[in-house]
Amino acid sequence: MYWLLIAAGLVLLTLGAEALIRGATSIARRLGLSELLIGVTLVGFGTxxxxxxxxxxxxFAGSPGVAVGNVVGSNVANILLILGLAALLAPIPVGAEGFRRDAPVLALATLAAIGVSMTGEYGRVAGAVFLIGLAAYLALAYVTEKRAAEAHLLDVPHEEPRPLAPSLAFAIGGLVLLVIGAKMLVTGAIGIATALHVSETLIGLTVVAVGTSLPELVTSVVASLRGKSDLAFGNVVGxxxxNILGILGATALIHPVAAPLAIVRFDNWIMLAATAALILFALTRNRVERWEGALLVAGYIAYIAFLALTA
Incomplete structure (x- = not known):
């Protein structure tokens, strides 16, 4: 039964990713926005x-290891596994202007998450601050990208855009399929992992994190194969x-959670190192090369192997 849920979830994830990319690309053209911005916002947040x-x-179920491990593990998987695989398929060029804005936000959000975790709890005050920071970032991203597009600084496609309504329908339909697919996959994966009697923090960092990151994985890989590298890169960054400002922020505001000691001591620093690697690779030559993608994937394999050996 659990294996059937996993298989069905993967099918829905693939279909949802394709629909989301088609809709998001068309929305970018219709609104005169760059695909990087759409990737950072609609696609990145949607997945x-x-x-x-x-x-x-x-x-709400009283499982802080899963709640926090999901966010930390997903961020590690997004960079090391997902961006790494996308770069292996095709080198990913990075829009310098947009990433100069996004890199500090990503770095500050990561450092903030680590700093708050050292207090022992993600409380309501921290959650509110995170959500305010997310709103400020979205406003800044929209304004800067819109100005750049109007000044012809961005490479916005000049093809005739599709009507907005069908594009929105594609994007929303894709998101719905992604959510349903991820839910089915995670349910199946947790059922199998629980039978192996491993800790909830390990399940959160691995099974749940990778399972809920599959929309990002499928979306980024499909985007890379279709030549939409800005969408793939923006998806991971967004x-x-x-994950930190929105998901951890909303979770802490609605239901404060304890910061698991294992994550505070080890996994937070893996997330920080992965974030630093992403920023370094993206800024050096304004692209993520294939060999850098291979290095990221190797890092993820080593991380998972360490977790498995020390479980």
């Missing part, structure tokens, strides 16, 4: 919705910002 559902559910 993170399974993490939101999972973390809130875990918080998802990681949203």
């Amino acid at each position: 993170s919705s399974p993490e939101l559902v999972s973390s809130l559910g875990a918080a 998802s990681n910002i949203y």
